[in-house]
Amino acid sequence: MLRIGLIGTGGFSKMHARILSGMDDVQVVAVCGTSLAKAEAFALACGIGSSYESLDDMLDGERLDAVYILVPPMSHGEYEMKLIARGIPFFVEKPLGLNTEQPEQIRNEISKQSLITSVGYHFRYTDTVDLMKQLLKERPIGMLTGKWMGSMPQVAWWRDQSKSGGQFLEQSTHLVDIMRYCVGEIDEVYAMYGHQVIHKQYEGVTVPDVGTVTLKFKSGVIANISNTCVLPDGVGKTGITCYTQQGILEWDPDRLTMIEAHETTIRHKKVNPYVVENEAFIYALKTGDTGRILSDYADAFKTQQVTVAALESAKSGLPYRFN
Ligand SMILES: NC(=O)c1ccc[n+]([C@@H]2O[C@H](COP(=O)([O-])OP(=O)(O)OC[C@H]3O[C@@H](n4cnc5c(N)ncnc54)[C@H](O)[C@@H]3O)[C@@H](O)[C@H]2O)c1
Incomplete structure (x- = not known):
């Protein structure tokens, strides 16, 4: 069973949570939001077991096979770097951020350890x-x-x-x-x-x-x-x-x-x-074969x-x- 965590409690977190929960061998086990109250409300609505108010708490509290970063453009950067530091694959919604400096740094760090990533250019x-x-x-x-x-x-x-x-x-x-x-x-x-x-x-x-x-x-x-x-x-x-x-x-x-x-x-x-983009990412996590991922972080960086x-x-x- 693959254990997935989500960051973000908005409209698109709901969409990805729904698709993931319909897949075999996949469980969304935790969510973190900008406040514990928002994460708890989201977890309750989507049938997710645990809620957290920070990514550090979520990563310390759970064993996760991958994390979905589903936050607005201004909120990227720190999440990606923390996941890279712990070697955790991630799916991130577009756009990668507000500029190129931070995404470039993230892209370079990802390439050092061949981390599996996927970006929501669905x-x-x-x-x-x-x-x-x-x-x-x-x-x-x-x-x-x-x-x-x-x-x-x-x-x-x-x-x-x-x-x-x-x-x-x-x-x-x-x-x-x-x-x-x-x-x-x-x-x-x-x-x-x-x-x-x-x-x-x-x-x-x-x-x-x-x-x-x-x-x-x-x-x-x-x-x-x-x-x-x-x-x-x-x-x-x-x-x-x-x-x-x-x-x-x-x-x-x-x-x-x-x-x-x-x-x-x-x-x-x-x-x-x-659905197909989620299946491609999950397939890559299960098999190590990233061939079905059509937009990884390095490619999305060029967009x-x-x-x-x-x-x-x-x-x-x-x-x-x-x-
Ligand atoms: N691929 C697509 O077709 C598609 C469609 C819609 C949205 N998106 C993308 O998904 C992302 C999220 O969009 P949405 O529609 O869910 O927005 P939303 O406003 O519904 O939700 C955003 C959520 O992120 C939370 N948030 C904000 N800053 C945060 C932070 N620093 N840490 C944790 N949570 C934070 C907010 O509290 C909110 O719950 C956006 O980048 C958007 O472009 C992609």
Whole structure:
């Protein structure tokens, strides 16, 4: 039986706890939160045996085979380093943090002991993303566009730039990651962000509510990802469009639409990528075979570098070039 501990008591802790508790040979045995009361309430709601108010207490009190780090962007760093120091594998939700300095240090420490890690870029595990990746290998690509157009998540930390890092780093990071996964590495980033509506509508908003980011891949392919959080709830569009010599591939979280000269084919998503990403991590813990993990910490770090570069570019007004 694999014994798992969770850090964080929010919406996504619930999601992972539900998936893990449905697996054979896996038990979520402990949770720690920002207070004992929150951890206890979470443990009670999810049927978890033990609750703690600090990671140190949880690690001293339990034998754990792995830990899930499910906290907002501003709360990363110390948890990862403590787990690395004790040699405990971890799954961590995206994004890796607010900057690149701390994640780079974590990445370097992980590489010294080949620790098993996995990062929650779950779209990589979707069958339609896999198909899009295969098709893009065979087709000369013109360009890509991506969009994450939605409303502002109502959790308090999200609207604060110093806590979430803003929409591109927090949400559109998924699109950057899918593009990297399908097309390769990025070497130039040029971003423009703006504050149009949301800061007038809600108290304490410091995140931009519109943004557009141009990306250049090492292969020469160019892309644009635009995002906004000004829309009302229930009105949103998220996806990637690939313009290729054979036609258009239009991906969204539910389907891949292939538009060619004489026919349009729609492939609906068949798997729950959150389940598949959890199975991949658990399989790696059981067997030592990390082959099913599609996003480990070192790879996710490269996505983090792009989203942080976008922040730098938006600040400076200049393109950001990687060496
Ligand atoms: N992969 C995905 O599709 C996806 C979807 C949603 C959220 N997420 C990510 O998961 C992370 C958590 O999001 P959420 O929706 O659960 O947020 P949430 O606001 O619902 O919950 C966050 C929880 O973390 C706790 N927390 C904050 N700082 C902490 C700290 N230092 N130590 C321990 N706990 C702390 C808060 O008390 C809260 O319980 C975010 O980084 C988010 O981007 C990923």
